[in-house]
Amino acid sequence: MRIYLAGPDVFLPDAERIAEAKKAICAAHGAEGVFPTDLHPDQAEDDARPRWYSIYLRNEAHMRGCDAVVANLTPFRGPSADVGTVFELGFMRALGRVLAGYSNVAAPFLARSLATPGVERGADGRWRDADGLALEDFGLTDNLMIDGGIRAAGGVLVVRDAPPGAMWSDLSAFADCVAALTRPAPPPPAATRSPG
């Protein structure tokens, strides 16, 4: 199984170390981890495209070549996950791939969103932000498209608080996702043998 390693991990100062650690966890489960910054065989080194667009095309090519994605959905500069990662989750869902996600922050979406300046509860009981836009209140990890996409794909969503200071380095929830994706399927019910 080839697993695309989606997440804002690419923005970390030690992204290469995280990439290697994630790949080692995949390998220990008999899978191959593909990090977004890995070279892709179809990509010319010296292509004339803008660098950002080459990165986009490489990420898309990596996704098409993977069987599954494990997305780091830890809240990123606000109440929700990194939008680049979420684009990739939607992309992989539409391709029919296996989805898994994890967050190193246990508080659900609504609780996190209450920290947004201007959020208030209206007379109708709904929470709204300073512009009047309602906050989702379903007890989910993030926007319902994220939780829903993973559920629709039969995937797993692992959510718990990382130890203090380890929000971007703790890989135990990631490892749980990889273990779930690579777990052997239960044996089929014993077949009735035909005689002879």
Next chain:
Amino acid sequence: MRIYLAGPDVFLPDAERIAEAKKAICAAHGAEGVFPTDLHPDQAEDDARPRWYSIYLRNEAHMRGCDAVVANLTPFRGPSADVGTVFELGFMRALGRVLAGYSNVAAPFLARSLATPGVERGADGRWRDADGLALEDFGLTDNLMIDGGIRAAGGVLVVRDAPPGAMWSDLSAFADCVAALTRPAPPPPAATRSPG
């Protein structure tokens, strides 16, 4: 052409009014607008699923039935677009549909992100947030997966400041997207007529 009307507009207090206005713009261009909250013929009214998951499945069914998406990518409670909308953009890209997006805020991603508490420029010239994660600095509208997905699909991205107070109500950039998607293709080069 059936156009899926993605955006955080569903959270607005006057979401129904915005939905009707967007559909009227689509109709004026000979297209049909599909708003996420529209009923879907395949969806039982009284299904036993949790409400949020029924909403997810309905949105996915709507997307599969549309030829294109116009996504409202106006920054949402932070520097980036709404994650639910971005999931849908990635989903439609993987389905090979036509993509368009608009933002009613003209400032590019990096400029908007500098408002995030703790962002500083390091000795290496890179902007990093309080956790040390780098900010993309490509002059784009948002994360490169968003700009890149639209470009890869041959789509349009319309970005400009809405009038003061009209960030969530101004539909002129939306209308430009619909006009671009529904513009007749230029006629093919004149064929050489075979005699007779």
